[in-house]
Amino acid sequence: MSFFDLKDTLRPFTALKQFGKKPHTINYPEKTVEASDRYRGLHYNDLDDCIGCGNCSTICQNAAIDMIKIDGIEGKNGDSGLRPRVDNGRCCWCALCVEVCPTGSLSLTKDYNYVTDDADAFLWTPGVDNPDGKDRISFSTADGVSLNDFKRIPMPELEGMERVKSFAEAVIGYNEEQARAEASRCISCALCTEACPDHMHIPEYINAIARGNDADALRIIYDNNPLPEMCGKVCTRRCEDVCAIAVRGEPVAIRWLKRYATETALTSEITREIVNPEIKEPNGKKVGIVGAGPSGLTAAYYLALRGFDVTIYEANAKAGGMTMYGIPKYRLPLESLDKQIEYIEKIGVNIKYNTKVGKDISFEKIYKENDAVFIGVGFPKAWTLGIDGEESKGSMQAVNYLHMINADENVEIGDKVAVIGGGNVAIDAARVSARFGAEVTILYRRRIEDMPADWEEIEGAEDEGINMVPQAIPIKIHSDNKGNVKSIEYLLAEMVPDERGGRPKPVAIEGSNTIMEVTAVMGAIGQQGDYSFLEGEYEEKIKVDRGRFAVNDDQQTSDPKVFAGGDAVNRTADAISAIADGLRACKAIDKMLVGN
Amino acid sequence: MREKATTLYIGPQHPGITGNMMVRLKVEGDTIVKATTEVGYLHRAFEKLQEKRNWLQSFTLMCRFCVPETDPMEESYARAVETIEGREVPERAKYIRVMVLELARLASFMLWYGGQNGSLGLYTIGQWSVGDRNYILDLFEELTGGRVYHMYIWPGGVRRDLPKGFEQRVLKTMDYIEKRLDDYDDIMFNNAIFKKRTQGVGIVDKETAIEYGVVGAVLRGTGIKSDIRIDDPYEVYDKLDFEVPTAEGGDIWARALVRRQEARQSIRIVRQVIADMPEGSVYNRIPNPQKWTLPKGDAYVRTESVRGEIGLYVASDGGLYPRRVHLRGAAYVHGITLLEDVLKGSNVADVSAIMNSLGTCPPEIER
Ligand SMILES: Cc1cc2nc3c(=O)[nH]c(=O)nc-3n(C[C@H](O)[C@H](O)[C@H](O)COP(=O)(O)OP(=O)(O)OC[C@H]3O[C@@H](n4cnc5c(N)ncnc54)[C@H](O)[C@@H]3O)c2cc1C
Ligand code: SF4
Numbered sequence: 001m002s003f004f005d006l007k008d009t010l011r012p013f014t015a016l017k018q019f020g021k022k023p024h025t026i027n028y029p030e031k032t033v034e035a036s037d038r039y040r041g042l043h044y045n046d047l048d049d050c051i052g053c054g055n056c057s058t059i060c061q062n063a064a065i066d067m068i069k070i071d072g073i074e075g076k077n078g079d080s081g082l083r084p085r086v087d088n089g090r091c092c093w094c095a096l097c098v099e100v101c102p103t104g105s106l107s108l109t110k111d112y113n114y115v116t117d118d119a120d121a122f123l124w125t126p127g128v129d130n131p132d133g134k135d136r137i138s139f140s141t142a143d144g145v146s147l148n149d150f151k152r153i154p155m156p157e158l159e160g161m162e163r164v165k166s167f168a169e170a171v172i173g174y175n176e177e178q179a180r181a182e183a184s185r186c187i188s189c190a191l192c193t194e195a196c197p198d199h200m201h202i203p204e205y206i207n208a209i210a211r212g213n214d215a216d217a218l219r220i221i222y223d224n225n226p227l228p229e230m231c232g233k234v235c236t237r238r239c240e241d242v243c244a245i246a247v248r249g250e251p252v253a254i255r256w257l258k259r260y261a262t263e264t265a266l267t268s269e270i271t272r273e274i275v276n277p278e279i280k281e282p283n284g285k286k287v288g289i290v291g292a293g294p295s296g297l298t299a300a301y302y303l304a305l306r307g308f309d310v311t312i313y314e315a316n317a318k319a320g321g322m323t324m325y326g327i328p329k330y331r332l333p334l335e336s337l338d339k340q341i342e343y344i345e346k347i348g349v350n351i352k353y354n355t356k357v358g359k360d361i362s363f364e365k366i367y368k369e370n371d372a373v374f375i376g377v378g379f380p381k382a383w384t385l386g387i388d389g390e391e392s393k394g395s396m397q398a399v400n401y402l403h404m405i406n407a408d409e410n411v412e413i414g415d416k417v418a419v420i421g422g423g424n425v426a427i428d429a430a431r432v433s434a435r436f437g438a439e440v441t442i443l444y445r446r447r448i449e450d451m452p453a454d455w456e457e458i459e460g461a462e463d464e465g466i467n468m469v470p471q472a473i474p475i476k477i478h479s480d481n482k483g484n485v486k487s488i489e490y491l492l493a494e495m496v497p498d499e500r501g502g503r504p505k506p507v508a509i510e511g512s513n514t515i516m517e518v519t520a521v522m523g524a525i526g527q528q529g530d531y532s533f534l535e536g537e538y539e540e541k542i543k544v545d546r547g548r549f550a551v552n553d554d555q556q557t558s559d560p561k562v563f564a565g566g567d568a569v570n571r572t573a574d575a576i577s578a579i580a581d582g583l584r585a586c587k588a589i590d591k592m593l594v595g596n
Numbered sequence: 597m598r599e600k601a602t603t604l605y606i607g608p609q610h611p612g613i614t615g616n617m618m619v620r621l622k623v624e625g626d627t628i629v630k631a632t633t634e635v636g637y638l639h640r641a642f643e644k645l646q647e648k649r650n651w652l653q654s655f656t657l658m659c660r661f662c663v664p665e666t667d668p669m670e671e672s673y674a675r676a677v678e679t680i681e682g683r684e685v686p687e688r689a690k691y692i693r694v695m696v697l698e699l700a701r702l703a704s705f706m707l708w709y710g711g712q713n714g715s716l717g718l719y720t721i722g723q724w725s726v727g728d729r730n731y732i733l734d735l736f737e738e739l740t741g742g743r744v745y746h747m748y749i750w751p752g753g754v755r756r757d758l759p760k761g762f763e764q765r766v767l768k769t770m771d772y773i774e775k776r777l778d779d780y781d782d783i784m785f786n787n788a789i790f791k792k793r794t795q796g797v798g799i800v801d802k803e804t805a806i807e808y809g810v811v812g813a814v815l816r817g818t819g820i821k822s823d824i825r826i827d828d829p830y831e832v833y834d835k836l837d838f839e840v841p842t843a844e845g846g847d848i849w850a851r852a853l854v855r856r857q858e859a860r861q862s863i864r865i866v867r868q869v870i871a872d873m874p875e876g877s878v879y880n881r882i883p884n885p886q887k888w889t890l891p892k893g894d895a896y897v898r899t900e901s902v903r904g905e906i907g908l909y910v911a912s913d914g915g916l917y918p919r920r921v922h923l924r925g926a927a928y929v930h931g932i933t934l935l936e937d938v939l940k941g942s943n944v945a946d947v948s949a950i951m952n953s954l955g956t957c958p959p960e961i962e963r
Contacts, residue, residue, distance in 0.1 A: 038738065210887045
């Protein structure tokens with residue numbers, strides 16, 4: 001080819017034909033190009049929807065997100081109070097933070113990153129620095145793309161009408177595969193840890209289960225809960241209420257996962273082998289404990305591990321308190337509780353059964369013989385309904401009924417039972433009665449959605465054919481001439497909004513009297529304490545305030561040597577709060593007596 | 597009389613090369629007698645970082661391996677993970693992946709047009725092709741939210757479905773680009789200067805190509821027909837009708853001819869996948885990334901990038917992170933060993949043109 005090939009020399013000049021054309025890269029007057037509808041630009045965060053779970057910060061592989069405190073946003077149950085701040089010097093706009101955000105509050109906008117001489121502008125607090133960013137949201141999870149697993153692995157259960165035929169455990173439990181899958185939904189935000197009264201290490205043990213390391217999970221669980229299988233079956237699980245996944249999906253089944261891990265240890269020996277806790281040399285200090293309920297057992301277990309000589313005085317023939325004599329066996333089988341208590345005793349806790357303080361032994365003796373005392377006597381006495389006819393035969397208190405059934409005693413209830421109340425005790429009494437073949441109706445003053453009982457318990461009761469009559473206020477129990485319960489009379493109520501903003505109040509409708517034929521009535525409207533064992537100077541020294549022991553943050557009563565916890569102290573009245581109290585008291589006693 | 601040898605340094609900053617690297621040249625007159633490449637300016641240790649990033653986080657690092665070749669990297673990683681895990685990819689996602697990969701080829705060819713000509717002092721075409729490339733980047737922005745780093749092909753499929761009416765906009769852009777390729781021909785392939793500067797320059801012969809493990813247009817420019825999309829097809833390439841162009845001579849010119857044709861083949865493929873694309877979901881969702889483990893195992897996947905075959909090795913020890921990620925890229929061989937060889941005996945003025953023509957890409961070499 002010659003250099004002067006005419007065609008190849010002239011052809012490039014065809015470029016000249018472009019001259020008259022409209023340039024495609026230059027705009028006069030200059031205008032900003034609108035980014036596409038999916039553009040990944042500066043972040044926006046809906047500060048109200050955000051719960052500060054920090055999952056964005058965890059996924060960001062550039063460590064571009066810090067969770068920071070923001071003026072005007074306070075932490076609360078289910079909200080850490082922190083919000084993400086993005087370092088735009090590190091961000092690569094991958095938007096993974098958006099796709100793992102469980103609430104959907106975080107998104108990217110059409111806003112371009114910009115150049116400025118303000119170095120601090122790199123630090124961008126979405127939603128704070130662009131409060132109007134909502135209008136320019138582009139890349140979000142609104143189109144349904146999300147990397148959270150919102151659906152729970154269903155818990156296998158006996159079918160409702162099958163359940164009522166016996167006291168067999170209704171919930172069957174996850175198998176290994178189900179547990180791993182359920183555990184894998186957790187995003188380890190730890191909002192649950194905050195919400196748990198006992199601050200259990202939830203993300204840690206769930207993570208162990210997800211990794212297939214059940215033994216580790218059990219060890220982590222026993223770190224601050226010596227009755228975990230009980231909690232795994234019946235805990236009120238406030239952790240699940242705040243689960244970040246629950247904002248748009250179903251909460252991780254934290255309780256069932258704990259249950260799974262604890263059930264992998266079939267006997268108390270296996271529990272001991274796996275947990276293998278360090279037990280300190282005896283330190284020569286003695287602690288006496290009144291009541292072997294969850295609070296007393298917890299204080300005892302951890303004190304024993306720390307080298308204390310611990311004795312529990314328990315009025316009943318078995319330990320466990322209300323978890324033994326209150327909670328029905330189809331929810332918490334006897335063998336399960338026995339296994340856990342056996343393990344606690346193996347660690348060195350000494351329990352004196354059938355020893356009622358104030359009757360079989362004086363409080364004074366315990367007080368004088370020990371270096372510290374813990375009181376965990378619970379709330380054993382039921383409130384009566386305070387209506388006519390309550391003394392009739394066949395009218396009883398639900399807690400007493402449950403106690404007798406759990407103690408294997410015979411109770412005559414006939415075939416038609418009315419239970420008064422809307423809490424867990426009411427539901428338990430109703431479901432137990434149904435297992436004895438009775439037709440059961442629950443009468444509750446407010447609406448079903450106002451019932452304090454666990455929603456799963458309410459559903460369970462409905463599945464088992466239990467009738468619910470909401471907005472019903474009992475006014476009288478009628479009896480026949482032999483003094484046996486014949487019927488219950490109640491008024492219907494309407495819900496009136498509370499002027500002070502509280503929950504609506506039931507107000508009886510005059511003339512709405514309804515009579516229902518029944519063979520037994522069970523009251524379940526709450527319990528109270530019984531502190532008659534505190535005699536003489538102790539009644540004075542250990543202060544009770546509105547029915548509960550007055551304690552400081554260390555569970556210490558007005559007598560520095562005496563600590564108290566559980567239902568006799570806190571209003572939450574659940575096992576996990578009692579456990580938390582017991583652990584707190586243990587730490588305080590250790591600090592007081594040994595200085596640890 | 598032999599001229600005295602001197603040493604010249606090209607780079608690490610030099611307008612003729614993408615990314616930073618240096619070539620140390622020993623020259624006699626304007627003839628190179630020895631070339632030594634020096635890399636190390638761009639090492640970001642992505643492969644190592646991935647050992648401490650979970651399986652999802654690692655995906656976002658892939659596109660950074662090589663700026664003009666982001667999508668083949670994402671594709672390779674996704675396919676490796678899917679192979680180890682046995683994760684299915686919905687049919688629609690496979691079509692979308694091929695569309696993205698071919699659009700990415702086109703965008704990359706447009707950059708090459710600019711770079712190859714620019715290295716010879718022919719700047720007009722670069723103004724055109726880089727401007728035209730923006731129309732493809734607009735499509736990417738619309739589809740993925742990003743123009744260059746797409747982070748779109750993820751394990752299990754692609755991140756989002758096509759926006760409404762997207763197919764039409766792609767076809768329109770293809771028509772436009774196809775016309776523009778003719779304009780490029782006029783001032784490039786029918787240009788005496790371009791011919792003079794590229795024919796017989798930077799020659800790689802068949803034997804050397806095979807010996808060095810050369811791939812892509814460099815290999816095809818020696819007359820050897822080889823393309824992973826045909827030889828070991830992935831996604832839906834086996835259902836598509838396209839040609840693998842070759843040329844004889846092994847010089848810059850031959851390689852340019854190959855690329856020129858390949859750009860047109862990409863347009864042809866994009867049109868086919870849009871016509872054949874089935875309805876359906878676009879991804880099989882991975883689990884919660886924080887808990888996502890892959891079974892123990894490994895995978896080596898091959899993908900045809902613009903530079904040629906790339907191989908990605910990914911190993912899992914059953915944990916939350918890759919145990920090892922390793923890329924066998926085209927640029928490492930082409931831009932170091934082969935380049936040193938080809939430069940020997942070449943003219944100093946041709947260094948940039950040869951580097952470009954071999955597909956030297958420092959970011960990919962160093963990762
Ligand atoms: C029917 C029912 C169902 C429940 N369901 C649940 C549930 O599903 N989930 C949940 O978390 N919680 C539930 N609870 C509440 C839970 O059982 C209690 O909150 C928890 O047991 C309180 O623990 P505690 O240590 O305070 O006392 P308790 O469990 O009440 O134990 C107190 C112990 O002290 C003993 N004692 C009392 N006085 C003396 C004395 N003078 N001398 C010696 N011993 C004495 C008692 O015999 C008893 O063993 C339920 C309660 C009831 C009644
Ligand atoms: S977009 Fe990606 S890099 Fe940026 S803050 Fe979110 S996760 Fe981090």
